[in-house]
Amino acid sequence: MSSVNADTVVFPPIKERSLANPRTDLATWFQQEHVALYRLALLLTGQRAQAEDLVQDTFVRLSLAGARPEREGIATYARRTLVNLHRSRLRRWYRERRAVERLSGRDQTTSPPVEPADPALFDALRHLPRMQRAAVALRFLEDRSIEETATILGVSSGAVKTHTHRGLASLRDRLGTDTDQGT
Amino acid sequence: MTMDERELQKRMKDAVSGANPDSAKLWENVMDGTNQAHKSRNAKRTAITLTVLAFAAAAPFAIGLLGSDDSGFAEPDNSNSPTPSPTETTATPTPNLITSSYVDTQLNVTFVVPPDWRISEFEGHRTIVPEGLPMPPQDGDTAVMQMTFGDLAPKQGRVETSFSGYPAHTVKDGLTEWIVVDWPASPLCTVCDAGPISIWWEASNEALWDEYQSGFDTMRTSLTPLFDADGEVADVAAAEILTRRGTVAAGVEMNSALATTIDFLDRRMWMDTFRPVLSAEGKAAYKSLPPFGPHEEARLAPVQLSPSSYRIGSIEAADANSFEIQAEVRYVDYSTEDSNTLYGSNETMFVGPGTSLDSVSRNFVIRGVAEYAPESVITVD
Numbered sequence: 001m002s003s004v005n006a007d008t009v010v011f012p013p014i015k016e017r018s019l020a021n022p023r024t025d026l027a028t029w030f031q032q033e034h035v036a037l038y039r040l041a042l043l044l045t046g047q048r049a050q051a052e053d054l055v056q057d058t059f060v061r062l063s064l065a066g067a068r069p070e071r072e073g074i075a076t077y078a079r080r081t082l083v084n085l086h087r088s089r090l091r092r093w094y095r096e097r098r099a100v101e102r103l104s105g106r107d108q109t110t111s112p113p114v115e116p117a118d119p120a121l122f123d124a125l126r127h128l129p130r131m132q133r134a135a136v137a138l139r140f141l142e143d144r145s146i147e148e149t150a151t152i153l154g155v156s157s158g159a160v161k162t163h164t165h166r167g168l169a170s171l172r173d174r175l176g177t178d179t180d181q182g183t
Numbered sequence: 184m185t186m187d188e189r190e191l192q193k194r195m196k197d198a199v200s201g202a203n204p205d206s207a208k209l210w211e212n213v214m215d216g217t218n219q220a221h222k223s224r225n226a227k228r229t230a231i232t233l234t235v236l237a238f239a240a241a242a243p244f245a246i247g248l249l250g251s252d253d254s255g256f257a258e259p260d261n262s263n264s265p266t267p268s269p270t271e272t273t274a275t276p277t278p279n280l281i282t283s284s285y286v287d288t289q290l291n292v293t294f295v296v297p298p299d300w301r302i303s304e305f306e307g308h309r310t311i312v313p314e315g316l317p318m319p320p321q322d323g324d325t326a327v328m329q330m331t332f333g334d335l336a337p338k339q340g341r342v343e344t345s346f347s348g349y350p351a352h353t354v355k356d357g358l359t360e361w362i363v364v365d366w367p368a369s370p371l372c373t374v375c376d377a378g379p380i381s382i383w384w385e386a387s388n389e390a391l392w393d394e395y396q397s398g399f400d401t402m403r404t405s406l407t408p409l410f411d412a413d414g415e416v417a418d419v420a421a422a423e424i425l426t427r428r429g430t431v432a433a434g435v436e437m438n439s440a441l442a443t444t445i446d447f448l449d450r451r452m453w454m455d456t457f458r459p460v461l462s463a464e465g466k467a468a469y470k471s472l473p474p475f476g477p478h479e480e481a482r483l484a485p486v487q488l489s490p491s492s493y494r495i496g497s498i499e500a501a502d503a504n505s506f507e508i509q510a511e512v513r514y515v516d517y518s519t520e521d522s523n524t525l526y527g528s529n530e531t532m533f534v535g536p537g538t539s540l541d542s543v544s545r546n547f548v549i550r551g552v553a554e555y556a557p558e559s560v561i562t563v564d
Contacts, residue, residue: 026217030210038209039199052204052212060216065320084305118198129456140192141199154308156332156368156378171191 026063029074034059036142037082043137044086046122054089058082079142079152083134124174131155132167139164284421285311286409286437288446290330290380291369293419295405297398304427311402313395324387326395328402335381336361347407358392359385362403367412371446371459382406409442414546416442428452429493429510440506440534441498443547447532448493448510457549458541465533465549466540472528472552491515491525505535505550530554 034055041051058081062069069077125133134153138144139160144152149160283296290309296302299314308331310318317323341352351364365379384399386392407417416439424431427449435441447460461469495510510532513525533551538544 026213030213034206034209035203038204039202042199042202043195048202048204052209055204056209056212056216059213061320063213063217064322068320117202118194121194121198137195140188141195150333151335154332158378168188168191172187175191 026059029062029069029078030059033075033078037078040079040137040141041082041086043122043125043141044083044133046126050089054082054085057085061085076148076152079138080154083153086134087130120175124171127174128167128170131159132163132170135160135163136167136171282421283423283425284405284419285425286419286431286442286445287330287427288369288409288442288449289372289427290332291367291372291409292330292380292382293405293407293409293417294402295421296425297401300398302425313398316391324391326384326386326391326398328382328384328399330380330382332378332380334363334379336363336383349408358387358389359383360399362406366408367410370410370414371443410439414439428491429495431495432497435495435498438498438506440547441495441508443545443549444495444498444508444510444532444534447549448495448512451490451512452492459539459543459545460549461540462537462548462550463540465537465551468551468553469549472530472554489515501533501535504546505533508532508534528554 037055037058038051041054042048045051045054058078061081062074062078065077065081125136128136131153135149138149138152139146146157146160146164149164150157153160153163155163282298284293285296285302286293287309296311297313300311301314301318303310303312303318309329311328312318312325316325316327319325319327319329336352336354337356340354340356342354343350343352345351346362346364347366349364349366351362354361354363361381361383363379363381368378382403384403386395409417409419411417416437419437422433424435424437426445429445429448429452431437431441431445443460447457449455450457450460457466457469491513493510493512495508498506498508501507508531510530512528512530514528515525531553532549533553534547535550536544536546537548537550539548
């Protein structure tokens with residue numbers, strides 16, 4: 001897949017009539033946030049195509065959200081939307097997997113492919129429960145504070161601490177084991 | 184941050200630092216998706232507008248046909264009459280006497296829901312709007328009550344107060360009124376610490392605020408924690424109890440066993456963790472139910488069942504500490520496009536003291552689940 005430097009891309013203006021709220025400026029939001037959102041989505045999904053889909057759907061949702069993103073802060077609102085969309089997709093994926101298991105009569109343990117860059121890390125992240133993965137990604141990839149992470153995930157600060165702590169412990173275990181095996 | 188946390192952070196950042204999306208293509212896709220979404224919304228609006236216009240246009244003819252008078256005299260023009268004539272029959276709306284109460288085992292709230300208001304939940308965020316008004320984030324003028332975890336109220340203009348005996352503050356910000364109340368966390372919620380929840384009422388304009396203020400007041404004055412600081416459950420008196428994903432039949436009284444069962448069923452609908460509400464024996468029994476059960480061939484055709492809603496029908500004391508609760512769990516078959524056909528599974532849940540899967544000794548956990556009647560097919564409108 002070709003990569004284009006976000007700074008060099010010229011974003012065409014959106015026709016105003018296509019926006020739910022003329023005050024919103026989707027192009028500006030896209031320019032500000034899409035790379036960071038893509039990287040966050042990449043850590044959550046482990047796959048480039050899924051990450052791009054998530055980011056795309058996030059911006060479509062933003063365009064429909066009226067004044068709410070501006071009121072709550074675009075960075076927070078966009079990340080909450082992305083995390084929620086990821087959750088919905090996970091649920092769909094589990095449903096599909098269960099259906100395949102029933103039809104085929106065997107356990108479907110096939111894992112989605114991981115990215116080539118640091119596959120051990122992506123594999124370890126993939127084994128974390130959804131909330132732990134999101135908490136760890138927001139806290140460590142994005143340097144979000146506990147309070148910011150709590151607002152994005154819609155949980156309490158204590159819950160963020162718990163998810164982060166457990167997520168880190170699992171990552172340490174998995175990555176430690178992988179390192180040992182590797183050496 | 185410890186040394187290994189810093190290393191992990193560096194590794195995480197390194198893993199994605201070189202990853203950039205194809206921005207131009209992504210933007211093109213966003214544009215396509217946005218235009219498509221807005222077209223779809225506009226098409227719906229147009230259809231509704233046309234329908235309303237068609238009715239409006241047809242109404243005078245229909246009324247004329249019903250009340251046609253061949254006497255040859257012109258009818259007096261009453262269109263500017265400010266009050267109906269005394270002989271005119273005025274349609275009296277039938278008052279909706281059914282009062283529902285909403286029970287939320289996660290936010291730990293219960294309140295009376297005004298008739299014909301709709302509740303939606305998304306990731307811990309509850310939204311309640313009157314029937315017929317758009318549910319945010321849908322576009323359009325609306326009146327809405329919202330609730331979520333945390334303190335989201337504006338920092339300016341706070342007034343310290345108490346609410347149901349717990350510390351709170353209120354904020355009035357234009358046509359939005361906030362209450363942030365610091366009351367006990369739900370003992371069933373493993374991801375909720377004690378901390379405030381925010382509740383706010385909002386209208387797009389003065390007219391909507393005036394129209395729905397009584398509904399706001401109904402909810403505000405009836406708002407109370409479901410569990411108090413001692414874990415006791417509030418008295419929820421209602422013709423019907425609404426939950427996040429189901430209903431409870433009239434006459435079923437709220438208690439801690441029922442609250443645990445509601446929580447268990449809500450978690451099933453969302454596929455959330457069962458750790459605080461299910462014992463090891465309960466888990467084994469649950470795994471024998473659809474869609475996990477081994478009786479696939481004996482079951483009805485669906486192959487992609489997913490729980491969608493439930494209705495609790497009764498609660499009976501089994502002994503001094505335990506209860507048997509009967510419910511119908513409804514499943515959607517995702518393998519078909521037919522969302523009007525649901526599959527009902529009648530279940531009995533056995534609730535009593537025990538150790539939950541998160542190794543906590545609790546007064547109530549689900550210790551067993553069994554089907555007591557064959558599945559049924561339910562067709563909904």
